[in-house]
Amino acid sequence: MRRAGLTGLAAALLLGLLLYPLEGSGYGVRLMLQLFMWIALAQSWNLISGLTGYVSFGHVAFYGTGAYATGIVITKLHWPWLAAALMGGLVAAVLALVIGWPCLRLKGPYFAIAMLGLNEVLRVAASYFEGLTGGGLGLSLPTLHASVPIYYAMGLTAAGVTLLAYVILTSRFGLRLMTIREDEVAAEAMGIDTFRYKLYAFLLSAVGPGVVGGLSARDQGYIEPISVFPLLMTITMIVMALFGGKGTIWGPVLGAVLLFAFQEVVWARFIYLHQLLFGAIIVAVVLVMPRGILGVLQQKYNLPRTI
Amino acid sequence: MAITSWKLPAALAVAAVLCGALPAQAQAPIRVGASLSLTGTYGKIGSYQKEGYELCAEDLNKKGGLLGRKIEFVVYDDQSTPATGVRLYEKLITEDKVDAVMGPYSSPITEAVANVTEKYKKVMVSPLAATTSIFKKGRKYIFMVISPAEVYLEGLVDMAAKRGLKTLAIVNEDTLFTKSAAIGTAELAKKLGMRVVLQEAYPKGHTDFAALLTKIKAVNPDVIAAATYFDDAVAITRQMKELNVNPKMFGVTVGGDLPEFYDLLKQNAEYVYGATQWEGALPYPGQREFLEGYKRKFNREPVYHSASGYAGCLIYAEGVKRAGTLEADKVREQLLKLETKTAFGDFKVDPDGFQIAHKMVILQWQDGKKVTVWPDEVARGKARFPTPPWNQR
Numbered sequence: 001m002r003r004a005g006l007t008g009l010a011a012a013l014l015l016g017l018l019l020y021p022l023e024g025s026g027y028g029v030r031l032m033l034q035l036f037m038w039i040a041l042a043q044s045w046n047l048i049s050g051l052t053g054y055v056s057f058g059h060v061a062f063y064g065t066g067a068y069a070t071g072i073v074i075t076k077l078h079w080p081w082l083a084a085a086l087m088g089g090l091v092a093a094v095l096a097l098v099i100g101w102p103c104l105r106l107k108g109p110y111f112a113i114a115m116l117g118l119n120e121v122l123r124v125a126a127s128y129f130e131g132l133t134g135g136g137l138g139l140s141l142p143t144l145h146a147s148v149p150i151y152y153a154m155g156l157t158a159a160g161v162t163l164l165a166y167v168i169l170t171s172r173f174g175l176r177l178m179t180i181r182e183d184e185v186a187a188e189a190m191g192i193d194t195f196r197y198k199l200y201a202f203l204l205s206a207v208g209p210g211v212v213g214g215l216s217a218r219d220q221g222y223i224e225p226i227s228v229f230p231l232l233m234t235i236t237m238i239v240m241a242l243f244g245g246k247g248t249i250w251g252p253v254l255g256a257v258l259l260f261a262f263q264e265v266v267w268a269r270f271i272y273l274h275q276l277l278f279g280a281i282i283v284a285v286v287l288v289m290p291r292g293i294l295g296v297l298q299q300k301y302n303l304p305r306t307i
Numbered sequence: 308m309a310i311t312s313w314k315l316p317a318a319l320a321v322a323a324v325l326c327g328a329l330p331a332q333a334q335a336p337i338r339v340g341a342s343l344s345l346t347g348t349y350g351k352i353g354s355y356q357k358e359g360y361e362l363c364a365e366d367l368n369k370k371g372g373l374l375g376r377k378i379e380f381v382v383y384d385d386q387s388t389p390a391t392g393v394r395l396y397e398k399l400i401t402e403d404k405v406d407a408v409m410g411p412y413s414s415p416i417t418e419a420v421a422n423v424t425e426k427y428k429k430v431m432v433s434p435l436a437a438t439t440s441i442f443k444k445g446r447k448y449i450f451m452v453i454s455p456a457e458v459y460l461e462g463l464v465d466m467a468a469k470r471g472l473k474t475l476a477i478v479n480e481d482t483l484f485t486k487s488a489a490i491g492t493a494e495l496a497k498k499l500g501m502r503v504v505l506q507e508a509y510p511k512g513h514t515d516f517a518a519l520l521t522k523i524k525a526v527n528p529d530v531i532a533a534a535t536y537f538d539d540a541v542a543i544t545r546q547m548k549e550l551n552v553n554p555k556m557f558g559v560t561v562g563g564d565l566p567e568f569y570d571l572l573k574q575n576a577e578y579v580y581g582a583t584q585w586e587g588a589l590p591y592p593g594q595r596e597f598l599e600g601y602k603r604k605f606n607r608e609p610v611y612h613s614a615s616g617y618a619g620c621l622i623y624a625e626g627v628k629r630a631g632t633l634e635a636d637k638v639r640e641q642l643l644k645l646e647t648k649t650a651f652g653d654f655k656v657d658p659d660g661f662q663i664a665h666k667m668v669i670l671q672w673q674d675g676k677k678v679t680v681w682p683d684e685v686a687r688g689k690a691r692f693p694t695p696p697w698n699q700r
Binding site for chain 2 (some may be wrong): 025026027030031036124127131138140143176188216219220221222224226227230232275
């Protein structure tokens with residue numbers, strides 16, 4: 001009975017989101033679009049860092065790579081935007097393979113630092129290879145006057161990444177990843193090829209940001225190195241995932257929704273105060289509920305560790 | 308503990324909703340929306356622009372407002388990011404239903420939000436977007452106020468050519484504005500018969516220019532033109548002295564016009580040319596009123612970002628006044644025809660809304676003071692030329 005109620009609620013929510021652009025204002029559509037973006041980003045970060053404990057401090061590198069890949073094939077090869085954004089996801093996955101191959105053999109904080117470095121390298125590279133990227137001049141995409149198609153594409157991406165999290169977390173693959181998180185040496189002793197599983201998770205976690213970057217580039221119509229490789233974006237997705245509860249299915253979604261809503265309500269009214277409050281929240285989360293909201297709920301109501 | 312952390316956001320949310328729901332005034336003011344960079348990379352400059360907008364609204368309201376209504380700005384913070392800017396303009400237009408909009412700060416953000424303002428057919432006077440491409444994409448409702456990056460150093464090159472100098476080295480930070488400035492400078496120099504002997508970019512945040520300056524020293528150009536922001540302008544000047552690089556003229560785009568430039572470099576800033584869109588000392592109409600008003604309201608001297616914001620708002624108001632309505636197409640028509648001079652200088656645009664009348668100013672540091680030396684019609688002194696070698700200053 002309770003299950004049926006939940007299913008009904010989910011179906012109603014889904015239908016509402018599907019029909020929303022028909023009724024919602026341009027601002028509402030764009031607001032939701034950016035919420036979808038944060039859900040997809042926080043969830044993608046969760047796939048590698050929440051599940052394996054390998055914290056990525058440069059996940060925005062995949063976002064930027066996807067943005068540039070998309071921008072380039074749209075401006076130079078005139079690809080349709082959807083194909084271009086999917087291609088952005090693919091390029092991000094290839095990058096993950098290239099960088100994951102050596103870096104996922106690193107343990108502890110070294111992987112975190114390597115990812116941070118990767119983002120910086122890519123930002124400089126985007127300035128440097130100007131024949132392709134426009135360098136510091138940036139890439140100006142042809143003007144698009146409709147954010148509704150992007151709304152659906154972004155929503156599907158967020159849903160897709162969350163579905164992926166569900167599939168992984170409820171599978172043996174997910175179990176192995178969590179074993180790595182709890183004790184990597186023990187996992188290896190049990191015969192798990194830890195490197196291979198980490199690499200798979202890393203590849204999967206790169207696709208979402210790649211696609212999201214592509215869609216955002218298309219939506220904004222202009223990209224430049226500084227605006228698509230911002231460190232702050234990585235921090236925000238980490239905080240969202242932590243706030244909701246890392247290593248769970250719904251934690252990153254919950255964290256993204258709540259923090260995004262919070263920012264939206266507060267920042268327009270309290271321009272300087274909101275950054276202070278946002279910082280205070282980060283500190284509070286880490287101190288009071290390091291496992292996030294879902295972590296607290298799990299403990300209190302004895303829920304399964306994944307949900 | 309975990310639960311109480313929710314009360315604050317919830318209370319804020321309720322308060323925010325209440326704020327938004329206050330009843331409108333009987334004689335509704337004209338609400339002009341803008342998002343500006345009040346925090347983030349451009350935080351400081353965006354705030355200067357905001358002050359310009361505010362002073363303009365105050366001045367207009369003192370004179371009876373616009374179309375008989377008061378003017379009121381609705382300003383948000385885009386945190387210096389294009390994505391947020393886009394969302395906020397969408398909010399201003401579709402949610403807050405403002406009567407008009409004014410531009411944000413910086414080229415990247417303007418380029419992104421222009422897609423929104425065009426979609427809703429809103430006239431947007433953009434006082435601080437200098438990149439040519441923004442205005443040359445077939446957009447109909449966007450208007451430029453400042454001179455484009457490409458002509459920032461026109462005066463430097465012009466003065467050099469008139470004094471018979473032949474060779475030029477150009478360096479620039481590798482970002483949109485500075486790069487455009489470098490490209491424009493190279494073209495102007497070639498047009499005036501000068502030879503560009505070196506043209507090189509350095510990445511944003513670069514602090515060590517030794518390699519670059521050594522290269523420049525090797526080709527020994529008459530003129531060094533640097534498309535910079537403040538920090539790199541200071542660093543390049545300092546390292547030119549250390550490496551004893553001695554061009555006959557040396558000018559920078561941004562940085563050289565700020566008092567801090569001299570404070571940091573002291574006599575090493577002497578002879579350096581700086582480019583600026585505007586100076587308080589220029590003999591433009593309304594200048595006194597602007598300077599005094601600004602001083603009274605904000606208790607310090609304005610910078611050109613405030614002046615441009617102020618003038619941009621006046622220009623939009625003039626367009627509305629002439630059109631007699633806020634209707635975008637009619638205001639646009641008037642702005643395209645408008646030829647005027649404000650405290651910021653000349654305004655006239657081509658059919659794309661691209662600025663063609665506003666003149667850059669070149670100044671030179673002389674005995675610790677900024678002296679405008681170009682163009683001739685507003686110059687307050689003569690350029691000290693040539694720049695003597697470092698050991699004779």
